[in-house]
Amino acid sequence: MKEISFRNDVLPLKDKLFRLALRITLNREDAEDIVQETLIRVWRECQDGKDIDNVEAFSLTVCRNLSLDLNSKLEQRNVAFDEDIHDQPDTTRSPFETMVDHERFQMLNALMNSLPEKQRTAMQLRDVEGRSYREIAEVMQISESDVKVNIFRARKAMREKLQR
Amino acid sequence: MDYKYIEQLLDRYWECHTSEEEEQILRSFFAQKDVPAHLAQYASLFTFVKEAQEEHVSADFDKRFADILAEDALRHDTVRTHARTIPFRRRIAPFLQAAAAVAVLITIGGAAERAIGGSQQEEGTTAPVVANTYIRSERVAEVVSPVDSKNEATAIVQPDSMARAQMGVDVQMKEN
Structure with a gap:
């Protein structure tokens, strides 16, 4: 069994976990809390001697489950996106281009966030994180064909929106 | 293109x-x-x-997380300190060990004493045993028939002494 280092194997996953948690909870603070909880839980499992083949997939699974738990506790919040991170000025582009990019990002992000949880999680893991269908199936605890169905529907919804 | x-x-x-x-x-x-x-x-x-893909946690995430980890570690140490209870069996283990050691010593001592005592008996206690046997049989006889036990005992012992005396006479006769 490979020895797992918190600093080298677990902590670097924080951004990936954050993106997944944010995609599910749609709230930055909740997502960060979930990332912290996930990192602690995964590390404890490692210390308890649990045999974890794929730390990343296991962490994503824990992160998703915690996010879903939180969503079931709280009311579903349809906040489109926390804007502060995209308010930083980009000096390489004109203000008009920046505004158009910002609006486009907001629109697509809102569209993706409006998809059912399974579809947006599957699309997030495939298109944003570049995971294989097998890994996504493992994280979401569904079959690979179900993963493909969810991604197909999510892409179709995005495509229809873009064609309008 | x-x-x-x-x-x-x-x-x-x-x-x-x-x-x-x-x-x-x-x-x-x-x-x-x-x-x-x-x-x-x-x-x-x-x-x-x-x-x-460029989305990431806030800048102060690492610092906040380090604080949480420190608190968590402290809480775990405290819990461990309070939760550590010594089971009853482990608590009395030293006494049980001492008792077992004493028992072993007693057993060995007893066995050694018996072995030493046995060899002593083999060396010089045959005659008293025989005599005791006679005395016991005499007591039994006393219960069975009202005969003078002292005389009887003497009578029982007598053949032995007579035999010895007879042997002495024989020896004297041979010497002569």
Whole structure:
């Protein structure tokens, strides 16, 4: 069994976990809390001697489950996106281009966030994180064909929106 | 420029038939500026994905997380200190060990004493045993018949002494 280092194997996953948690909870603070909880839980499992083949997939699974738990506790919040991170000025582009990019990002992000949880999680893991269908199936605890169905529907919804 | 390959890839992308490498090709293609008009409508999807990949935790996340870890470690240590209870069996283990040691010593001592006592008996206690046997049998006889036990005992012992005396006479006669 490979020895797992918190600093080298677990902590670097924080951004990936954050993106997944944010995609599910749609709230930055909740997502960060979930990332912290996930990192602690995964590390404890490692210390308890649990045999974890794929730390990343296991962490994503824990992160998703915690996010879903939180969503079931709280009311579903349809906040489109926390804007502060995209308010930083980009000096390489004109203000008009920046505004158009910002609006486009907001629109697509809102569209993706409006998809059912399974579809947006599957699309997030495939298109944003570049995971294989097998890994996504493992994280979401569904079959690979179900993963493909969810991604197909999510892409179709995005495509229809873009064609309008 | 022929964009047939990209169009095919795009068709397969919508159908979820593209590999990770092929999807990367699409992302690279749509990241460039000169995208043909009939494909431009999809460019925003791939650039959106690229931007979404840059999403990250806030700048003070590491510091807050380090504080949480320190608190968590402290809480765990405290809990461990309070929760550590010594089981009853482990608490009395030293006494049980001492008792076992004493028992072993007693057993060995007893066995040694018996062995030493036995050898002593073999060396010089045959006659008293015989005498005791006679006395016991005499007591039994006393119960059975009202005969003078002292005389009886003497009578029983007498043949022995008489025999010895007889042997002495024989020896004297042989010497003569």
